[in-house]
Amino acid sequence: MKSSREDSPAEESIKIVLIGLDNSGKTSILNCLKGIKGISAFNNPMPTKGHDVQQIEALNSKYAIWDLGGQKAYLDDYFRDFKKFVKGTNKFIYVIDIQDPKRYDLALEYLKRVISSIKESKNIEFSVFLHKFDPDLVFNNELNDLVINNFILKVKETFPPKFIYSINKTTIYAIFEKTKIT
């Protein structure tokens, strides 16, 4: 869904782009940032169609947060016209559902495409959110420290040398907790 404000974003707002596979938690993160925590935890948000832009004001700064719906059809569209997302962007946040190891490889594949689409652009911060890292996360055969550490290695290998980025564990089941791990 396109927000009507998209066409006239405040010049001075900080542009953040949230991108990642569908169901990774982008819209929920955005809702938390907007202060409507809880709603997304109890109701499944509708999958985002296309992209949505929300304006948020916090700590005397204005933010324009672009939420790129992650369904395959849209992701492929984004790469056709990626300049639109890169233009004026201060920060990219790539969101990965840590609880979905079956789609780790797909998430890495898209991460690679995102990185190669923006690598020419200077001064864009880049964060990876290993999301749904809930406080009560239960480990099992498919999901455990070893699996996650291997995955983190693969995430790191996806970035070219000298590319500056951070990897963080995030969850909506805390007061938006973000722990920097690299």
Ligand SMILES: Nc1nc2c(ncn2[C@@H]2O[C@H](COP(=O)(O)OP(=O)(O)O)[C@@H](O)[C@H]2O)c(=O)[nH]1
């Ligand atoms: N366990 C858990 N579920 C989450 C978290 N964040 C979002 N979800 C759930 O993941 C699903 C997909 O979230 P959504 O925000 O629609 O993902 P999007 O497609 O990337 O926008 C929803 O059912 C959310 O309630 C989280 O931190 N932990």
Ligand SMILES: [Mg+2]
């Ligand atoms: Mg969404």
